Amino acid sequence: MSDDILLKNLEYAAKILFLNGHSDTYNGQISYRHDEDLFWIRRTLIGLEETTEKDFLLIDHKGNIVKGEGRIPGEWDMHKEIYSQRKDIQCIIHTHPFHSIIFGATDLELKPLSHEVIPVLSTKRLDPPFNGKSLSDTLSTTHTLFLKNHGIIAVGKSIPEAVCYAISLEHACKMQLFIESTNRPFSWSNEREAKIKEKLLYNETTINHMWNYWCRRISTINEKGD
Secondary structure, eight states, X not given: OOHHHHHHHHHHHHHHHXXXXXXXXXXXXXXXXXXXXXXXXXXXXXXXXXXXXXXXXXXXXXXXXXXXXSOOOTTHHHHHHHHHHOTTOOEEEEEOOHHHHHHHTSOOOOOOSSGGGGGGXXXXXXXXXXXXXXXXXXXXXXXXXXXXXXXXXEEESSXXXXXXXXXXXXXXXXXXXXXXXXXXXXXXXXXXXXXXXHHHHSSXXXXXXXXXXXXXXXXXXHHHHO
């Protein structure tokens, strides 16, 4: 993938996340592994919805900017540590979505209320302080993490995969917090049904279909803006 295409995909990822509840003024990062020594990361002090391909910095593992202009986010070293210890991860998202923060602060466990919850059922909670080893160790058994009283992390082998997991987590938390607030009994899919849904709905092909749909939405919004 050329840098031009990669950076456009990262721009779309930021705007897609914003449309799906990941909004916390100018906070939150999206990063992508460039190679063993470098990774792209979204600069700080700009909203997810304002992000363009020019807002990504190529940095080394010492925090030096190799390409691009802007301020490196303070949590860049968290991304660096995960990339250093998890060679299988290509994309990392760290945001502060409203419902996920609330859910992560409780002792509730996610239930498969709908297909959207399926890929994030294994989400773990991590207590501060958050360091590279604890993050990578916990991520070895899940795609998503609650950083208690702080935010979330979603990782993937591709940008579409990481975005899918981040969006699913926020939607899952919103859905369950709502149904819990009714104080009424509720049902959820059993383990067998959940596994079938995961295989059918969250394979590489279907995730890419979702990604293409989200990109079309962003393109439509951009065209209306013009």
